[in-house]
Amino acid sequence: MISLDNVCKTYHEGRENEVRAVREVSLEIGADRTTVIRxxxxxxxxxxxxLIGCLSRPSSGRIRLGGEIISGLPEKFMTGIRxxxxxxxxxxxxxxxxxTVLENVMLPAYPLGTDxxxxxxxxxxxxxxxxxPGKAAMNAEQLSGGEAQRVAIARALINDPxxxxxxxxxxxxxxxxxxxxxxxxxxxxxQGKTMLMTSHDPRIxxxxxxxxxxxxxDGRVTAVEAADRS
Amino acid sequence: xxxxIARQRYLIDFTLSSLLRRKVRNLILFAVYAVSIFVLGSVxxxxxxxxxxxxQILASxxxxxxxxxxxxxxxxxxxxxxxxxxxIRGVRRAEGRLWGYFYDQASRANYTLMVxxxxxxxxxxxxxxxxxxxxxxxxxxxxQGSFLFLLSPTGKMFKLKVKSILDSxxxxxxxxxxxVSAEDFRRFYRLDSARGFTDLALKVRNSREIDTIIEKAxxxxxxxxxxxxxxxxxxxxxxxxxxxxxxxxxxxASIIAFAIFAFDKASGLSAxxxxxxxxxxxxxxxxxxxxxxKFWEGALISLAAFLSGVVLAYAHVFFFDAGLLAPVLKGWSxxxxxxSLAPHLDGLQxxxxxxxxxxxxxxxxxxxxxxxxxxxxxxxxx
Numbered sequence: 290m291i292s293l294d295n296v297c298k299t300y301h302e303g304r305e306n307e308v309r310a311v312r313e314v315s316l317e318i319g320a321d322r323t324t325v326i327r328x329x330x331x332x333x334x335x336x337x338x339x340l341i342g343c344l345s346r347p348s349s350g351r352i353r354l355g356g357e358i359i360s361g362l363p364e365k366f367m368t369g370i371r372x373x374x375x376x377x378x379x380x381x382x383x384x385x386x387x388x389t390v391l392e393n394v395m396l397p398a399y400p401l402g403t404d405x406x407x408x409x410x411x412x413x414x415x416x417x418x419x420x421x422p423g424k425a426a427m428n429a430e431q432l433s434g435g436e437a438q439r440v441a442i443a444r445a446l447i448n449d450p451x452x453x454x455x456x457x458x459x460x461x462x463x464x465x466x467x468x469x470x471x472x473x474x475x476x477x478x479x480q481g482k483t484m485l486m487t488s489h490d491p492r493i494x495x496x497x498x499x500x501x502x503x504x505x506x507d508g509r510v511t512a513v514e515a516a517d518r519s
Numbered sequence: 520x521x522x523x524i525a526r527q528r529y530l531i532d533f534t535l536s537s538l539l540r541r542k543v544r545n546l547i548l549f550a551v552y553a554v555s556i557f558v559l560g561s562v563x564x565x566x567x568x569x570x571x572x573x574x575q576i577l578a579s580x581x582x583x584x585x586x587x588x589x590x591x592x593x594x595x596x597x598x599x600x601x602x603x604x605x606x607i608r609g610v611r612r613a614e615g616r617l618w619g620y621f622y623d624q625a626s627r628a629n630y631t632l633m634v635x636x637x638x639x640x641x642x643x644x645x646x647x648x649x650x651x652x653x654x655x656x657x658x659x660x661x662x663q664g665s666f667l668f669l670l671s672p673t674g675k676m677f678k679l680k681v682k683s684i685l686d687s688x689x690x691x692x693x694x695x696x697x698x699v700s701a702e703d704f705r706r707f708y709r710l711d712s713a714r715g716f717t718d719l720a721l722k723v724r725n726s727r728e729i730d731t732i733i734e735k736a737x738x739x740x741x742x743x744x745x746x747x748x749x750x751x752x753x754x755x756x757x758x759x760x761x762x763x764x765x766x767x768x769x770x771x772a773s774i775i776a777f778a779i780f781a782f783d784k785a786s787g788l789s790a791x792x793x794x795x796x797x798x799x800x801x802x803x804x805x806x807x808x809x810x811x812x813k814f815w816e817g818a819l820i821s822l823a824a825f826l827s828g829v830v831l832a833y834a835h836v837f838f839f840d841a842g843l844l845a846p847v848l849k850g851w852s853x854x855x856x857x858x859s860l861a862p863h864l865d866g867l868q869x870x871x872x873x874x875x876x877x878x879x880x881x882x883x884x885x886x887x888x889x890x891x892x893x894x895x896x897x898x899x900x901x
Contacts, residue, residue, distance in 0.1 A: 336897075339895075339897040344801055344895060344896045344897040345895040345896075345897040346895065364805070364806060364893070365805060365806075365807075368800070368803060368804070368805045368806075371801075371803055372802075372803030377801055377802065379801075383794075383797075383798045383801070385795055385798060386540070386791075387536065387539070387540035388533075388536050388540070392533075392536070396533075396799070396802055397802040397803045397804075399526065399529035399530065399533065399804070399808070400526060400529075400803060400804050400805060400808045401522070401526070402521075402522030402523060402524070402525040402526035402529070403522070403525065404525065405525065405528075405529075444802065448803065
């Protein structure tokens, strides 16, 4: 589905504080699979995720989606791809404070001008699926960590993306909530979504639905291996 | 089209909730903005209304006024002067006018005593009758049918019955007027008819001949000065334009302060706002969507503040006699008693005010947002 060809990402290029976050990465991420990127802090996991999800552009190299080069596209097209193809779950959830859960979930669909009743119904279904229908009218800041993550997942799914990208999704969750999250991932995989996650958490790497584990160190991919299901 | 409308609705909904989320900051911004518009609007509305009123009133004034000068000072002008100019070719009508000033001890105000022109049937007055301006009526508590008592410069008390109050729509020049018959005027100032008039008023057939008529008249009356309607209007214009300019220059500092404040508050994005823009872009909003949302935000604040400021300025100028600015704009020492201006709103003026306030505000708001919105969403979020 997605392939990276010798991709590099350098922040503050040419300055004193230059950071080479991703170095000459070439890999393929298959459709209908669950891929986990692991590695120590500062190894470039999140940077790689933002490159794959069209949240940033590579400093060099090419990214292809279904064979088409997308890394050089103008911003408008990049946004369109991001909206249609990817759903994001951020480490700190990044919900907008001061607006309701329902509004947060519907937010990615606003620019599409979707019929309001249909959009509201879809958001309601997602909240139902994630077992938080009673929270729709609450403001985002009133939610617990687990609830906030479910809202972030509902938001990621509102435009029915092909791929769900999650950055350290369990970093702020306890064991019970981590298990609940894995159940949700299992459900999404069952619905045919491609899952791509970064994680420090061994409970994620060892989960039964994980197909591929990518290991990163100092911005480089050091290993790509199939998950051990034994 | 349907989806475009739905999209705009979503953006406006989100904008409204965004405004409410930062209500203290937005209320302060609205208040400062509205006050700036109010002050600027008051100056512009007042100056424009006063010039407009002067122009309207002077439209019916004589094209040429002739005054006799003695030692460089205005003096009474005799019947022989009137006879000398009335037959000049191009003069349609020539008449002597009687008017004078006097200080009224009772109300501590200067009034203008005047005899209405003989052809003005609506203001024809019999001896013992008077018509007074709205300012005099207010100062003396007079109304139609009541009596006005005036102490003449010769120490004689005059009792005049108020026939009517002059139209308040032209208060700029009528506020201090006391109209009386020619007989009462001459008795009031003890002025016999042999001494002539205060000045002469000429009406001409063709306004393009005014200069030629003045040239001919000045040959016959070398000790007279000729004042045209155009000259009076120009004087009014320059007086009020000068006052308006002076006040606007003084207010310039407050306008600059507002611009800096608006730029800082409206456009200086907080970390929270930058994060929000990053989230919106990350979840699929285009730069254009973010700009449209922020455009609606700026438009709602600026339009609400602009309309409030203009409405307040209108009420201040036309219903509260521009109490805050009148001492500077009216010229307190020369225009008394108080007068009210006829309400009037000029589209071009409102457009000018909008151009110099709404446009800079919108620009100040949109540029930094555009800068944040074109950045890759991951940069905004880091």
